[in-house]
Amino acid sequence: MCCMTDSDMPVIDSKTLRQKIKENSIRLVDVRREQEYQQGHITNAINLPLAKLLADDSAEAIQKIAQDLGISDETSVVVYDDTFGALSSRVVWALQYIGHKDAKLLDVTFSQWKSLGYEISTEVPEIESAIHSININPDIMATAEYLEKAKENKNVVIIDNRERLNYLEQHIPGAINIPYRTLASDDKILRTKEGMKNLLKNRGISEDAEIITYCGSVGTLSGLAYYAMKSVGLPNVKLYVHSFKEWKNLEKPIDKQENANYWDLSAE
Amino acid sequence: MAQQLRPSKPADKKPKIDWSRRQEAEHFAETVKLFRQGKVDPDMFRRFRLQNGAYGTRMTDDYAMVRIKVPAGQVYPYQLEKIAQLSEMYSIGSAHFSTRENIQLHWVVLEDVSEIMQSLSDVGMTSREACGNTVRNVMCSPLSGVCKDEIFDATPYAMAIAKFMLRNPICQGLPRKFKFNFTCCEKHGMVRIVDVGLIPQIQEIDGEKRKGFKIFLGGGLGNRSFIGHQLEDFTPVEDLLYTSMAVIRIFDRLGDRKNLVRNRMRYLVNDMGWEKFQNLVLKERAIVKATQSVIVKLNVDETKNEIRRPISVSNDVASVPDGFARWQKTNVEKQSQDGFNSVFIGLESGDITANQLRSVAEIIRDYSAEGFARNGFSQNIVIRYVHDDDLKSMYSKLLESGLAKTGSLTMASAVGCSGTTSCNLALTNSHRLAKEVQRKFLELKLDEDDDLKDSTVKISGCPNSCGQHEIATIGFYGGGGRHEDNMFPNYTMSIGGRFDQGSMLGHHTARVPVKRVIPVILKIIELFKENKQSDDTLAKWIDRIVNGNESSKISSVEDIKKEISSLLIPPKVEDEPEFYMDYGSDTNYHTITGKGECAA
Ligand code: HEM
Ligand code: SF4
Numbered sequence: 046m047c048c049m050t051d052s053d054m055p056v057i058d059s060k061t062l063r064q065k066i067k068e069n070s071i072r073l074v075d076v077r078r079e080q081e082y083q084q085g086h087i088t089n090a091i092n093l094p095l096a097k098l099l100a101d102d103s104a105e106a107i108q109k110i111a112q113d114l115g116i117s118d119e120t121s122v123v124v125y126d127d128t129f130g131a132l133s134s135r136v137v138w139a140l141q142y143i144g145h146k147d148a149k150l151l152d153v154t155f156s157q158w159k160s161l162g163y164e165i166s167t168e169v170p171e172i173e174s175a176i177h178s179i180n181i182n183p184d185i186m187a188t189a190e191y192l193e194k195a196k197e198n199k200n201v202v203i204i205d206n207r208e209r210l211n212y213l214e215q216h217i218p219g220a221i222n223i224p225y226r227t228l229a230s231d232d233k234i235l236r237t238k239e240g241m242k243n244l245l246k247n248r249g250i251s252e253d254a255e256i257i258t259y260c261g262s263v264g265t266l267s268g269l270a271y272y273a274m275k276s277v278g279l280p281n282v283k284l285y286v287h288s289f290k291e292w293k294n295l296e297k298p299i300d301k302q303e304n305a306n307y308w309d310l311s312a313e
Numbered sequence: 314m315a316q317q318l319r320p321s322k323p324a325d326k327k328p329k330i331d332w333s334r335r336q337e338a339e340h341f342a343e344t345v346k347l348f349r350q351g352k353v354d355p356d357m358f359r360r361f362r363l364q365n366g367a368y369g370t371r372m373t374d375d376y377a378m379v380r381i382k383v384p385a386g387q388v389y390p391y392q393l394e395k396i397a398q399l400s401e402m403y404s405i406g407s408a409h410f411s412t413r414e415n416i417q418l419h420w421v422v423l424e425d426v427s428e429i430m431q432s433l434s435d436v437g438m439t440s441r442e443a444c445g446n447t448v449r450n451v452m453c454s455p456l457s458g459v460c461k462d463e464i465f466d467a468t469p470y471a472m473a474i475a476k477f478m479l480r481n482p483i484c485q486g487l488p489r490k491f492k493f494n495f496t497c498c499e500k501h502g503m504v505r506i507v508d509v510g511l512i513p514q515i516q517e518i519d520g521e522k523r524k525g526f527k528i529f530l531g532g533g534l535g536n537r538s539f540i541g542h543q544l545e546d547f548t549p550v551e552d553l554l555y556t557s558m559a560v561i562r563i564f565d566r567l568g569d570r571k572n573l574v575r576n577r578m579r580y581l582v583n584d585m586g587w588e589k590f591q592n593l594v595l596k597e598r599a600i601v602k603a604t605q606s607v608i609v610k611l612n613v614d615e616t617k618n619e620i621r622r623p624i625s626v627s628n629d630v631a632s633v634p635d636g637f638a639r640w641q642k643t644n645v646e647k648q649s650q651d652g653f654n655s656v657f658i659g660l661e662s663g664d665i666t667a668n669q670l671r672s673v674a675e676i677i678r679d680y681s682a683e684g685f686a687r688n689g690f691s692q693n694i695v696i697r698y699v700h701d702d703d704l705k706s707m708y709s710k711l712l713e714s715g716l717a718k719t720g721s722l723t724m725a726s727a728v729g730c731s732g733t734t735s736c737n738l739a740l741t742n743s744h745r746l747a748k749e750v751q752r753k754f755l756e757l758k759l760d761e762d763d764d765l766k767d768s769t770v771k772i773s774g775c776p777n778s779c780g781q782h783e784i785a786t787i788g789f790y791g792g793g794g795r796h797e798d799n800m801f802p803n804y805t806m807s808i809g810g811r812f813d814q815g816s817m818l819g820h821h822t823a824r825v826p827v828k829r830v831i832p833v834i835l836k837i838i839e840l841f842k843e844n845k846q847s848d849d850t851l852a853k854w855i856d857r858i859v860n861g862n863e864s865s866k867i868s869s870v871e872d873i874k875k876e877i878s879s880l881l882i883p884p885k886v887e888d889e890p891e892f893y894m895d896y897g898s899d900t901n902y903h904t905i906t907g908k909g910e911c912a913a
Pocket of ligand 1: 536
């Protein structure tokens with residue numbers, strides 16, 4: 046953990062990004078709805094609504110998306126959204142899954158960027174498509190089958206990143222709950238490293254544990270958790286990308302907090 | 314007319330007192346770790362956890378409830394925003410306003426409690442000594458300082474006592490919990506159902522007007538409840554600290570440390586007899602005074618809060634928003650200060666979402682000329698110093714956030730303890746039942762009925778009285794009933810409870826199955842309407858009945874019992890399966906409880 050370099054960090058800060066925008070040395074991807082993108086985005090960003098990725102997330106489909114966005118194997122990519130980093134995490138993860146090396150999250154959301162008064166534009170940059178290879182990175186992905194076996198292993202920690210009430214009601218047996226809201230700080234999509242380490246330390250999660258994150262359906266909230274773990278240098282993290290929705294459809298075992306009416310404490 | 318532009322928002326007011334101590338969070342985290350490793354004795358850990366404000370949770374060791382202390386209920390916008398954030402990060406996305414002016418976060422992973430404590434320090438708050446055998450949150454009427462009937466504002470004294478007792482070695486290991494309540498006047502406080510209750514008084518002594526209190530000792534609700542006794546005619550403020558210390562010292566020395574079920578001070582008072590206890594207190598106070606080597610004084614800060622109307626958002630709200638009159642009638646109290654109002658925000662059983670907390674913070678900034686809020690003692694929030702001209706605009710804002718529930722100052726705002734939503738000792742879902750009662754009352758517009766205004770409904774999930782059912786006009790506590798082979802949630806109903814100058818505990822009336830609680834309440838109201846006198850209220854009518862002073866057709870508790878008896882007969886399971894299920898549950902009822910921490 047001592048030797049993480051900046052290039053291993055999954056996030057990039059605004060200052061560095063502004064420099065790179067000036068140098069025109071990155072491909073900036075905006076994961077919001079098209080309409081929002083059109084009303085203004087970070088200068089030079091191109092739009093990739095998440096729905097497009099989710100429509101088909103086979104390696105070939107991700108490859109095509111990357112190519113259409115002008116992302117080649119060597120392109121530096123930075124992704125942002127306005128949903129506390131969850132959607133952009135899912136995009137970065139997908140790129141890394143097909144073997145892309147240099148993809149990062151912007152450490153603030155679009156709203157935060159805007160309130161900092163940084164460059165915004167309505168201009169849509171011209172892009173030429175590029176060629177990207179497929180070089181599957183199996184180590185960052187967990188399937189239901191994999192998770193089911195792995196959870197018997199003592200050194201594996203399964204983390205459910207949904208809200209507390211959803212977790213109490215049903216979760217994968219043995220999973221612990223770290224709601225996605227726990228991962229952010231007041232002004233960044235992720236906690237400080239120290240804050241994150243402290244949370245994990247309190248929870249008794251060791252630095253050499255294998256971690257599998259999951260959430261409700263498509264791996265966005267748990268994608269953010271994946272990068273929260275990565276940000277403190279945990280070496281072995283996997284995203285159960287099809288998450289609890291698939292788990293339930295497959296009729297796998299489910300645990301529940303019994304004998305308490307916790308839902309009635311909610312004012313929703 | 315053009316909308317008046319607001320200059321810029323006034324800077325957030327900051328509290329004068331920082332209740333936190335940062336190191337406590339780290340110490341808590343360390344101790345949890347040692348406990349999990351089996352290196353700390355579970356009993357010791359439990360005491361430690363409670364001392365720091367973390368209760369256990371229903372049927373599990375994994376979660377805690379964190380009780381944030383709010384002395385005198387005084388809470389600031391940025392503190393509410395912090396709690397909103399913490400509820401999303403570590404709890405269920407909602408927080409709970411309690412009957413003792415605390416704010417609680419439920420279903421917190423025990424290992425995360427220290428993170429909450431850490432963040433509370435950032436905003437000057439603490440959960441220290443919110444549970445356990447300590448001096449619990451010092452309460453003060455939410456209307457202290459603005460009440461029309463008060464003699465002086467008790468808030469600075471409540472704050473001073475809270476400050477003196479917090480972390481004070483003399484109250485770290487009391488036989489049992491210890492509660493102080495200050496009030497503004499007889500009507501707006503609960504001084505006779507706590508260990509020490511205080512009402513401001515002024516007495517002329519040698520031609521000089523002197524501040525002081527009427528002090529009540531030895532009251533309290535619980536498995537067995539008692540009404541407090543007045544210590545003496547008048548206790549000057551100079552004697553406030555000495556009297557408090559004397560009482561605590563006696564309790565510490567003589568309180569029952571063995572029999573955990575009867576160790577609140579009220580049992581000591583009851584066993585010893587009031588007169589003996591009273592003498593003991595007066596004598597002990599003389600000793601405390603005489604033997605002090607250093608003069609210990611309360612640090613009472615009576616500097617006036619700055620009152621500055623933050624804005625006029627708009628002097629002309631285009632039209633009167635729908636429902637404004639009903640809301641104003643049932644949620645707004647005029648202050649003793651001309652032109653200003655105290656606005657009550659009603660919640661369902663005290664629950665509020667994170668986003669609503671943020672709205673409340675914003676609304677305080679925009680509308681309260683004092684810049685903070687006061688928690689009430691009916692699971693509600695009071696925003697004071699709202700100008701007459703701003704009420705309509707404020708109401709629209711509250712509506713937008715779902716915070717304009719009517720009936721806060723009426724019988725509609727039922728109180729319900731945690732019950733089976735989180736409490737280990739609960740037998741029924743009292744929390745949800747209170748919500749159901751409130752919804753029904755509002756649906757029937759009973760909040761607008763002046764005859765019901767001074768009545769209350771309060772519900773506990775077991776006999777321990779956290780929902781304060783015994784001081785309600787109509788109160789309930791949960792239990793289990795059985796019909797043939799099936800169990801159903803069955804509440805014990807008491808009527809005629811009061812917490813004003815005529816304080817008394819309610820009279821047990823009947824056992825009422827959960828799904829009949831609302832019909833029974835409505836039936837009682839119907840009986841009242843049939844038999845009331847011209848200028849009557851439900852509370853007065855019931856008061857006459859339980860005291861044998863009513864001469865109409867319904868003149869005794871027995872008569873009421875007879876009238877409702879047909880509602881109490883259990884149906885066959887096949888005919889009404891829901892009868893055998895509690896609210897919030899779709900399976901047949903059974904009782905299940907865990908280890909309680911009441912006596913811890
Ligand atoms: C024998 C055990 C207990 C007794 C005698 C007891 C007594 C009381 C009393 C009398 C109150 C009302 C406030 C007042 O006027 O003093 C209260 C409030 C409260 N108690 Fe307890 N208590 C017990 C155990 C518990 C337990 C195990 C829990 C759950 C963790 C709990 C949670 C609460 C809550 C949440 C409130 C505030 C009510 C609300 O607004 O929800 N109590 N308690
Ligand atoms: S009254 Fe009973 S059920 Fe309600 S909070 Fe107290 S101990 Fe729990």
